[in-house]
Structure formats: C-alpha cells, structure tokens
Amino acid sequence: MGFKDYNRHNILTKQYPHTFHHLKRFLSISFFLSLWLLLLYFFRLSSTATTTTTATATAVPSQINGPDSPPTQPIKKCDPLIAKFYVHDIPPKFNSDILRDCHHLNIYTDMCPHVLNRGLGRPIEANPPGPGGPRSWFSTQQFLSEMIFHARLESHPCRTWDPSQARLFYLPFYAGLYASSRFREKDIHVRDSLAVDFDEHLSRLDTWRESKARGEDHFIAIGRTAWDFMRSENLAEDIGGNRLLKLPRVGNMTVLTVERQPWSGAHQRGVPYPSYFHPATSDEMLAWMDIVGRAERPYLFSFVGGPRKGLEKAAVRDSILTQCAGSGRCLRVKCDPGSSACHDPVRVLDVMTRSEFCMQPPGDSFTRRSIFDSITAGCIPVFFNQHTAYTQYEWYFPAEPSQYSVYLTGDKANVIEDELLKIPREKVVEMRKAVIDLIPSITYFHPNATDFRFHDAVDVALMGLTKLVSSTSRHVVA
Numbered sequence: 001m002g003f004k005d006y007n008r009h010n011i012l013t014k015q016y017p018h019t020f021h022h023l024k025r026f027l028s029i030s031f032f033l034s035l036w037l038l039l040l041y042f043f044r045l046s047s048t049a050t051t052t053t054t055a056t057a058t059a060v061p062s063q064i065n066g067p068d069s070p071p072t073q074p075i076k077k078c079d080p081l082i083a084k085f086y087v088h089d090i091p092p093k094f095n096s097d098i099l100r101d102c103h104h105l106n107i108y109t110d111m112c113p114h115v116l117n118r119g120l121g122r123p124i125e126a127n128p129p130g131p132g133g134p135r136s137w138f139s140t141q142q143f144l145s146e147m148i149f150h151a152r153l154e155s156h157p158c159r160t161w162d163p164s165q166a167r168l169f170y171l172p173f174y175a176g177l178y179a180s181s182r183f184r185e186k187d188i189h190v191r192d193s194l195a196v197d198f199d200e201h202l203s204r205l206d207t208w209r210e211s212k213a214r215g216e217d218h219f220i221a222i223g224r225t226a227w228d229f230m231r232s233e234n235l236a237e238d239i240g241g242n243r244l245l246k247l248p249r250v251g252n253m254t255v256l257t258v259e260r261q262p263w264s265g266a267h268q269r270g271v272p273y274p275s276y277f278h279p280a281t282s283d284e285m286l287a288w289m290d291i292v293g294r295a296e297r298p299y300l301f302s303f304v305g306g307p308r309k310g311l312e313k314a315a316v317r318d319s320i321l322t323q324c325a326g327s328g329r330c331l332r333v334k335c336d337p338g339s340s341a342c343h344d345p346v347r348v349l350d351v352m353t354r355s356e357f358c359m360q361p362p363g364d365s366f367t368r369r370s371i372f373d374s375i376t377a378g379c380i381p382v383f384f385n386q387h388t389a390y391t392q393y394e395w396y397f398p399a400e401p402s403q404y405s406v407y408l409t410g411d412k413a414n415v416i417e418d419e420l421l422k423i424p425r426e427k428v429v430e431m432r433k434a435v436i437d438l439i440p441s442i443t444y445f446h447p448n449a450t451d452f453r454f455h456d457a458v459d460v461a462l463m464g465l466t467k468l469v470s471s472t473s474r475h476v477v478a
C-alpha cells in the first residue's frame with residue numbers, strides 16, 4: 001500500500017456522487033447519515049461494554065479499518081504512523097523576536113496583520129466562504145506555513161517533552177520571514193548572519209551530535225521557496241537570498257519547503273502553501289467537501305493571475321490570458337499590479353468553485369499558492385511545467401498525475417479549451433472526486449483543532465518524516 005494511498009479518504013468520499021441527480025443524492029446522504037448514526041451507536045455500545053468488563057483502554061487504533069480509510073475516532077492520541085517528536089526551544093532571535101519587527105519583514109507587504117493568530121492571519125469576518133465561519137476561514141498570507149507548522153506542532157499529540165523518547169526533532173526557525181526582511185541588505189555577511197548563527201546553534205545540540213540519521217531526523221519548516229536560501233556563489237546572480245540551505249549542518253537537515261529546488265534539493269521536501277480554510281472540526285471539513293462536490297461549475301476553466309514580464313518559464317501566461325479572453329467558457333480574475341482582487345479569498349474561491357479546471361502556470365517560481373486554493377475549491381489543476389507540482393509534493397499527491405490533474409505542454413498549451421473538451425465526462429467526474437479527496441491532506445487545520453478524523457498537511461509531513469527516519473536508521477544499522 002503506497003504511502004499516499006493512506007490519505008485517500010475513500011469511505012468518506014462515497015457520499016459525493018457528483019453524477020447523481022438530486023433525489024439520488026438526497027437518498028445517499030440520508031443513507032450515509034443513518035449509517036453514521038448506527039456506527040456511533042455501536043461505538044458507544046462497544047466502549048461501554050469494554051469499560052464495564054475490562055479495565056483496559058478502549059481507544060480504537062486508527063489502523064483498525066485498514067490503511068485505506070481515515071481513523072474513525074478523533075485523533076487525540078498520537079497516531080502510530082507518526083514518530084514521537086521533540087520541539088527544540090531555540091533562542092527567540094530565531095522566531096518571536098523576528099515577529100516584533102512585523103512592519104519590516106517584507107519589502108512589499110506589511111506583515112503585521114498576516115502574522116496574527118499564529119500565522120493564520122485575520123479571520124474572514126464578512127461572508128466567510130464556508131462552514132465554521134470566521135473561526136475557520138482566514139486571509140492567510142502565502143508564505144506563512146512556517147508559523148502554522150510551529151503552532152500545530154506545539155499542540156500535536158505526538159509531541160514529546162523528553163528528547164530521549166523522540167525520533168524527530170523540530171527547530172522552530174522562521175527562516176522565511178528572516179530572509180524576506182533582508183532581501184535588500186547589500187552586505188552578504190550581515191544578510192547571512194542569523195542563518196550562520198542557526199547552523200552553529202545546531203552543532204551545540206546533543207540530539208544533533210547523536211543523530212541516528214545523519215541529521216535527517218532534525219527538521220525545519222520554511223514558508224518560502226528553497227531558492228531564497230541557496231544564494232549562488234556568483235554574486236551577479238544575487239537576488240537577495242541567503243545561504244541557509246548551503247551551510248554544512250543545515251544542508252544535512254530535512255527541510256520542509258513550499259518549493260524545493262528540483263535538482264539539488266535532496267534534503268528538501270515539498271509541503272503545501274497554506275490556503276484559507278483552517279477548520280477546527282471534521283464536520284466542518286466534511287461539510288466543505290460536500291459543498292464543493294455539489295457546486296455548479298458553469299465555467300470550463302479559469303485563471304486567477306497576471307502576466308509576468310521577461311520570464312521564460314512564465315511565457316505561457318500570456319497565451320493563457322489571450323485564450324481565456326477569447327473563450328466564453330473561461331472565467332478570469334485579473335491581477336493587475338496593485339490590484340487586490342487576486343488576494344481576496346472570497347473572490348478567488350468563488351471563481352474556483354464555479355470552474356471545472358484551474359490554470360496553474362509557473363510564475364516567478366515554478367510553484368504557486370493557487371494550486372492549493374484550487375484543490376480546496378475542488379477545481380482540477382492544469383499544469384504547464386513538471387516542477388509546478390509533480391517533482392514537488394510527493395508526500396501529498398498521487399504518483400499518477402492524470403488521476404488528479406491535467407498536463408499541457410508544447411502545442412497543447414495553445415489549445416487549452418480543445419484539450420479540456422476532449423476529456424470524457426466520466427473522467428472529469430472521477431478526477432474531481434480525486435481532487436476533493438485531497439482536500440484534508442493539503443489543508444492546515446486550526447492549531448487548536450481537537451476533533452479530527454483526518455490527517456492534515458502537518459500530519460502528512462510528519463508521516464513522511466517518520467518513513468524517512470525509519471529507512472535511514474535501518475540503513476545506518478545495516
């Protein structure tokens with residue numbers, strides 16, 4: 001059973017029969033609900049029975065349904081698929097002190113509203129797009145997964161306070177916020193100084209020196225792309241980044257990043273950009289999956305984005321913009337410089353829930369936050385470059401790209417509408433179901449969420465890290 005298959009919540013998605021007409025849908029939902037009530041009833045019966053007859057714990061291990069289905073009970077205990085991890089208490093200059101200067105963390109954006117709520121940002125008070133309301137929907141900024149990871153890991157059931165019990169070690173360094181605050185620093189020694197301090201800090205940790213996995217069991221999560229931490233030796237190519245990921249020790253850690261460097265990023269693992277939905281309960285997640293599963297999608301395709309000047313890999317954007325403007329079946333949100341339309345969560349999700357396919361061309365870098373907004377909206381992503389998703393998020397997406405996405409290159413990218421219309425109806429329905437199945441695993445749950453029967457983006461990363469250290473330590477022993 002492939003690792004990714006574990007996250008396909010097949011049982012839960014049987015309730016989304018997109019092809020059925022309303023009556024059938026109603027009947028199947030009622031059927032599912034009755035089944036659910038029955039199950040709840042039996043669980044109650046069996047746990048009462050166990051407590052009265054035996055003194056043993058009654059927790060149902062999550063594997064009881066086989067690896068193909070989600071745990072049936074809220075994940076309150078540490079899932080056996082996730083190794084115990086330790087959160088290193090590192091000096092505040094690596095995290096909380098950075099936030100104090102939130103007005104100056106990014107040369108384009110005042111980050112103060114975005115770092116609120118542990119990186120979720122401001123709640124969406126007016127017209128939240130779905131269930132849970134402003135408690136679960138936030139205007140989350142795209143580069144803040146590093147803060148959200150930190151918050152989630154602090155209250156995660158697999159956290160241990162005893163390093164000798166841990167197999168994974170997390171260091172909460174807000175390296176992305178640090179990097180973007182220094183993009184205009186001309187003196188590269190000053191620009192690199194905190195990164196160098198961090199590398200030295202690692203050398204002083206017992207768990208690092210005694211690492212059973214050559215450092216791979218120590219990890220950081222960075223909210224920006226790896227490119228910002230791999231400054232070239234050739235200063236003519238300097239775009240403001242630092243050398244964090246090229247430092248001798250950090251280079252041997254596992255680095256979770258929203259975009260890995262596909263050629264030399266062996267220790268880098270892709271994790272989702274955060275979208276806007278941060279539910280606190282499974283019911284909110286299920287209700288949202290139901291909404292996007294039933295959404296009317298009058299538009300064949302949509303594009304939320306703007307042109308990019310002088311970037312070879314982004315040339316396809318011009319073609320998409322032209323094709324979209326010339327088609328009656330395409331919906332477009334213009335991202336003119338300075339316009340906020342593309343950052344309005346309600347607008348973006350509305351467009352994506354009304355479209356069958358969402359265009360995901362590369363931009364300044366290969367990946368886009370928009371990939372995860374479109375999955376959240378149940379819109380099938382269309383990719384134009386291998387490195388936008390296929391070489392990035394192996395822990396999250398099915399190994400077979402055609403299960404959940406469309407890949408258009410060469411001439412096909414010039415006839416988007418024709419290519420999409422060629423896909424049989426049944427195949428579209430099947431792909432959308434696969435996309436909706438992915439929603440929980442690419443979502444960052446609210447850090448205070450307690451009632452969860454799904455694995456979220458952080459859980460999936462922890463499961464991936466667990467597999468990684470399991471294979472590395474076996475290798476070392478052998």
Ligand SMILES: *[C@@H]1O[C@H](CO)[C@@H](O)[C@H](O)[C@H]1NC(C)=O
Pocket residue numbers: 117118447448
């Ligand atoms: C989580 O709950 C605590 C305690 O109620 C609260 O102080 C904190 O603000 C909550 N976290 C978020 C991100 O809302």
Ligand SMILES: *[C@@H]1O[C@H](CO)[C@@H](O)[C@H](O)[C@H]1NC(C)=O
Pocket residue numbers: 214215248249251252
């Ligand atoms: C990083 O890993 C390589 C290969 O395992 C090893 O040779 C090197 O000494 C390590 N660097 C540090 C600083 O641990």
